[in-house]
Amino acid sequence: MSEPNPPRRPLATFLRTTPEGEVAPAADTRTQDETGPAAPATQAPAAPVDLAPAPAAEMQHDDDTAAIEPAPVALPATAVTADAPSFLGNARPRALPTPRWHWALVAALALLLVLQSVLADRARLAADAGNRAWLSALCGVLRCSLPAWHEPTAFTMTSREIRPLPGQAGVLQVQASIRNDARWAQAWPDLRLSLSDADGRVIGSGVFTPAQYLGENPGAALLEPGQSARVAFRVQEPAASTVAFTFDFL
Numbered sequence: 001m002s003e004p005n006p007p008r009r010p011l012a013t014f015l016r017t018t019p020e021g022e023v024a025p026a027a028d029t030r031t032q033d034e035t036g037p038a039a040p041a042t043q044a045p046a047a048p049v050d051l052a053p054a055p056a057a058e059m060q061h062d063d064d065t066a067a068i069e070p071a072p073v074a075l076p077a078t079a080v081t082a083d084a085p086s087f088l089g090n091a092r093p094r095a096l097p098t099p100r101w102h103w104a105l106v107a108a109l110a111l112l113l114v115l116q117s118v119l120a121d122r123a124r125l126a127a128d129a130g131n132r133a134w135l136s137a138l139c140g141v142l143r144c145s146l147p148a149w150h151e152p153t154a155f156t157m158t159s160r161e162i163r164p165l166p167g168q169a170g171v172l173q174v175q176a177s178i179r180n181d182a183r184w185a186q187a188w189p190d191l192r193l194s195l196s197d198a199d200g201r202v203i204g205s206g207v208f209t210p211a212q213y214l215g216e217n218p219g220a221a222l223l224e225p226g227q228s229a230r231v232a233f234r235v236q237e238p239a240a241s242t243v244a245f246t247f248d249f250l
Contacts, residue, residue, distance in 0.1 A: 154182035204238035
């Protein structure tokens with residue numbers, strides 16, 4: 001025959017509280033189950049505990065004291081700068097590349113300026129053998145002209161002769177042949193004739209132009225490179241003691 005179930009303990013007995021500062025002894029449920037229902041408590045049931053949280057205490061301020069609030073912190077300008085979204089790209093406008101035709105135009109204008117300077121100063125530049133070659137080629141393209149090359153030392157006298165003119169006392173007949181050995185054509189040079197005596201002293205000298213030793217003005221005619229020409233003219237002998245003579249090209 002089975003034992004009857006022990007009577008259930010009222011729920012109110014588990015909600016008893018202990019006075020503040022005391023620790024309630026833990027109930028041994030095993031002992032209670034074995035011994036049966038516990039004896040009714042002799043103490044009066046305590047008041048139910050209010051489980052609602054107590055309201056937070058509010059800070060009390062005096063009427064004359066102002067409340068202190070945190071001051072805003074100023075951030076540097078660089079700290080608050082926000083990066084633009086990547087899909088918007090760089091907001092700063094980019095400089096457009098200079099078209100190539102701009103550079104071509106600048107180069108053409110610079111070349112034209114240099115060319116004008118060269119053409120304006122071509123007479124001086126053409127006097128230098130190092131510049132003469134490319135200036136000649138340039139003027140051949142641009143249809144410009146260069147002054148005649150002038151190099152007196154490039155003239156060579158291939159033959160010469162001075163003898164008294166028959167029937168005219170004190171008159172000497174001069175004949176000579178000259179050749180242009182320069183790289184470029186030259187104008188006819190001026191010719192200086194010097195007469196000397198037996199002691200080597202110069203007793204007379206004179207400069208003769210192309211019109212005097214050719215008998216006519218050659219004008220713009222030039223002696224081409226390697227070209228030879230024969231000259232002849234007469235001079236008055238300064239003294240009867242002339243025994244030597246020299247020629248110089250000017």
